[in-house]
Amino acid sequence: MEFSLLDPFLWETVIQGLLFGGVLALLSLGLNIIFGVIDVVWICYAELIMLGMYTIYFLYTDFGVPLPLAFLAGILVVAALGALLHHLVIRPILHTEPINQLLVTGGVLFFLQGLATMLFSVEFRNLGVSFGSVEVGEMYLPISRIIAFSVSIVAVVALWLFLKKTYLGTAIRAISQDRDVMPLMGVSPRRIYLVTSALGGGLAGLGACLLVLLYDIHPAIGLTFGPITFMVCVLGGLGNMIGGFIAAFIFAEFIALGGFYAEVEWGYVRAFVFFIVMMFIRPQGILGSKS
Amino acid sequence: MDASTSRNVMILKGVGLAAILAFPLLGFSDYILHIAISILLWGFVYTSWSVMGRFGLVSLGHGAFLGIGAYGTTMLWNLAGLTPWVGIPLSVLASAILGLLIGLPCFRFRITGHYFALVTLALTEVARLLIVALRDTTGGSLGVTPNGVVSPEDPVSLYALQFASKTVWFYIIFAVWLVGLLIWRAIDRSMMRYAMEAISQEEDAAASLGVHVTRTKLTVTVISAAMTAFGGAVYGQYQQYINPETVSGIAISLQIVFAVIAGGMFVQLGPSVGAVITLLLGEGLRLGFGHQFHGLDVTVYGLMLVLFIIYMPRGVLGKAVEVMAARGSRPGSPSPQPGE
């Protein structure tokens, strides 16, 4: 295993890792918000993204909807799915054992995956949109990845501003600190949870917009990036958005570099083993707080 | 429960046992036998999971233990000619050690609930990815078959633990299944059960009562891991084909959880009922709809899991027990305990 720090392929890999990290960071945002505010993990989060990807694909490919509009539709559809998920599935079990949330969203995972298989069949589909690559020095960086990364950063900043500067955003931060006192401020907890779920769904939808540019669509792709997204969130501290952000980049670099020296699976293996080890060293996550 | 109900249950159990024993001799087709064997086998695997699950240690990673059992045994046989009589115990041991390695830090640092589930999830994905990554040895996603030594003319190989006859397998796996139930009951009856329930309710209180929290959790985890690996090994020997998707990864882990929830996590026969449900559902849908609606079974699984958690968190059998307990309660007669 020899490498030179001057190896352009190495740097290309590192930067690719960074770009991927940006996308992972965006994906982890939605999950972190839901957990941070409502204290629920949507195991089916990646499946929501999958449905968003199909929405965009069919609107663009079969109905000739211009891509930006298709993206918008994708975001709105998944936002609606998020709210629906909360209302139909999460609310009934919200005050039961926490493990029920995990299990019930696991059921939704199966349901959505099976539904997608029935409706869309298992063939791989691709948006077929290519943006080419840009040459930087001796490295070739795909423009689609650069776009994805930039959008992620913008989204993270926009979300931060929303949470910090608006009434609704402040209420969302407040409810995770003291839910019972919210009605005294004129805030209905139920409504905030729905809004938060829609927000989480919307972020997932945005993730779908980015992923559809980078990968093929398949009913089971949720199983490929779902576990990673969870691990990123937990690594950063469940509910902690900054932590998730940092963890996303660390994870992405593990995957990129690990796969650089051998087959691509090894990157993932290393990343997951890193996760397990980190759980033992610091189970609450990088920026999590011991509860 | 009172004496007459108790006697009725015993009779019912006896009849059930006899029926199962007689089953293969009734001339059913190999296909039906296969279904029955699968139900018993997966019933055993699900029971193994529920040993941990019923105490709140919900693992989404049992695919890892299944995989170790299946691939461990098969690889040792294929690559080293090691008889499964040695291969299986080795795989089971490896799985038990893994359970220990994962469990010790988790329980020491009080990693429970969501976090524990996600750590185990990572574990099973690591297992699956390793199997795929080592494709030169393991055959990767294409799967692998244990080197076959039996044929219709030479149907029995004790050394290779391979049998051509489904009837023979039926009795073997029936025995395995029974052993699984007995282990479940032993844990249920022992002090461990009360300890675990105290722990799953309130760790600090349990610790102050002198319950060795970590040790108890570890014991249950190791037993569960070992049993599951054993199930995986038997599956490999019986099925004569394994691939990383069916014996490792998140999909199979979730399927295990679903089956146990559906059948009833807190009752001895619950997981087996879960096996009946999942297998009959899968086969039924396949026969009814063929390959027209590929994915229908998974959709129905998912829907049922959601409905079960919301409306019947104790599962079909658990609900039945509840109903019977409510009906059977008469002044002066103690109501049945879960597991009876």
Add this chain to the structure above:
Amino acid sequence: MLTLENVSAGYGTFQALFGVSLEVRAGEAVAVIGPNGAGKTSLLRVISKVIALNGGHIAMEGQSLDSVPAHRVIELGIAHVPEHRRLFPRLTVEENLRMGAFINGARSRFDERLAFVYDLFPRMKERRHQLAGTMSGGEQQMCAIGRGLMSGPKLLLLDEPSAGLAPVIVQQVFDLVRRIRQEGYTVLIVEQNIQQVLKVVDRAYLLEVGRIKMSGASRELLENDEVRRAYIGL
């Protein structure tokens, strides 16, 4: 302004209030005093509809509160400053005050009300960007009351504002209540510190085990033998 008629309320099977009737007129300061467990906090909670009304009627300026959900009570002009302050610990002082102005009617007047609250509590202005959870008990109480004022309420409900505070701070809190009164707010206070609170309010009700035992002008109650013997220790 606020009337309670024969109100019964509780938590599931446990009943805390039995047929309580009282009223608060505009511009008044009224106290509800009584021992621990008398149901004083439950009284304020049922007015805010945080717990269910099992019997009787509540009305604010003639409008019935009976079927109004908890998060709409503030729209009727009732602000509840809860027991134990209940600030959002990881939000800043100013963010907590912002939450107080969440309802639509209050947002447009946020800046002027914020200035008013900072004028009342200069220390809050100093600490406006400090995390609420890091402040002392007395400062938190001021912030909590300020948060209640941000919605521009007609009636302020104060739940045991002196609880857990040092005597010097308690004095400051009650001075504050006097000041709020001067600004024209109507106040209903629930308190265990009978001597202090009776000096600040016009009238009081004595609540014991979920029932109103007696009521009257604060001076009367202060001089009442029963009250003095049981609660003031004389």
